[in-house]
Amino acid sequence: MTATAAATPMVDVRQAHKMFGDLHVLRGVDLTVQPGEVCVVLGPSGSGKSTLLRCLNELEVLTGGSVHLDGELLGYREDSAGRLHRLHPTAIAKQRSRIGMVFQRFHLFPHMTALENVMEAQVQVLKRSKGAARVKAVELLERVGLADRMDHYPAQLSGGQQQRVAIARALAMDPEIMLFDEPTSALDPELVGEVLAVMKDLAAGGMTMVVVTHEIGFAREVADHVVFMDEGVVVEEGAPAAVLDAPREERTKDFLSHVL
Numbered sequence: 663m664t665a666t667a668a669a670t671p672m673v674d675v676r677q678a679h680k681m682f683g684d685l686h687v688l689r690g691v692d693l694t695v696q697p698g699e700v701c702v703v704l705g706p707s708g709s710g711k712s713t714l715l716r717c718l719n720e721l722e723v724l725t726g727g728s729v730h731l732d733g734e735l736l737g738y739r740e741d742s743a744g745r746l747h748r749l750h751p752t753a754i755a756k757q758r759s760r761i762g763m764v765f766q767r768f769h770l771f772p773h774m775t776a777l778e779n780v781m782e783a784q785v786q787v788l789k790r791s792k793g794a795a796r797v798k799a800v801e802l803l804e805r806v807g808l809a810d811r812m813d814h815y816p817a818q819l820s821g822g823q824q825q826r827v828a829i830a831r832a833l834a835m836d837p838e839i840m841l842f843d844e845p846t847s848a849l850d851p852e853l854v855g856e857v858l859a860v861m862k863d864l865a866a867g868g869m870t871m872v873v874v875t876h877e878i879g880f881a882r883e884v885a886d887h888v889v890f891m892d893e894g895v896v897v898e899e900g901a902p903a904a905v906l907d908a909p910r911e912e913r914t915k916d917f918l919s920h921v922l
């Protein structure tokens with residue numbers, strides 16, 4: 663691709679800083695994710711991975727720096743003098759609806775069936791009719807392999823099934839990008855594969871994804887781009903083979919020697 667024809671990145675994080683009181687958690691993170699790319703983020707506990715995802719999804723407000731989603735600045739509008747103004751909560755909610763997020767814990771509504779869980783935000787947030795929301799929910803639950811579990815409540819589903827419902831629920835909003843924060847860490851080992859298979863299928867379908875995971879096999883097989891974070895900065899990034907098999911930085915080598 664020529665420089666002029668280069669696509670606008672789906673995610674463009676520039677010099678992101680996040681403070682929690684005196685705790686400086688993100689210390690100048692730069693990250694670019696291209697449309698259709700799968701970016702896997704690795705790093706030790708406390709390095710700021712979840713905080714980064716939460717800032718991408720506007721669950722947290724950056725202390726400094728910026729995030730652009732497909733060219734649009736998140737959280738602010740710039741006036742003609744170049745000053746930034748915080749967007750109205752409704753505008754922020756609209757931006758957030760373009761970003762799907764899946765958490766370690768599934769956060770399904772316990773009093774709703776799988777189908778109702780996948781319909782809910784479509785009706786409440788996107789104002790789709792119940793009929794249209796149901797059609798979409800059925801299609802997505804079939805896609806994640808839960809055609810025979812649609813009328814089950816979360817308590818009647820395994821952890822892997824609940825996580826697949828959570829993925830279907832996020833997809834029901836037609837997100838431009840999907841963020842995953844350790845989506846398999848809370849699962850029994852025998853249930854990890856079914857969730858990773860759904861994620862692989864999504865990646866193969868061209869979804870842009872940022873995935874925080876310790877599943878190195880998934881990173882090797884599915885990622886286009888692996889990012890290693892430590893102490894609030896990106897220490898090293900590149901193709902999976904480069905970062906995982908021939909890391910340059912001592913901190914990356916040390917981390918990998920513990921997880922591999």
Ligand SMILES: Nc1ncnc2c1ncn2[C@@H]1O[C@H](COP(=O)(O)OP(=O)(O)OP(=O)(O)O)[C@@H](O)[C@H]1O
Nearest residue numbers: 682683685687705706707708709710711712713714
């Ligand atoms: N809301 C908050 N208020 C105060 N401190 C926070 C908050 N959220 C995160 N932190 C702190 O920020 C640091 C980074 O946390 P974060 O959850 O981003 O790490 P992580 O890389 O996702 O770790 P893990 O692998 O354990 O999930 C930690 O020291 C954490 O205690």
Ligand SMILES: [Mg+2]
Nearest residue numbers: 711712713843
């Ligand atoms: Mg985390």
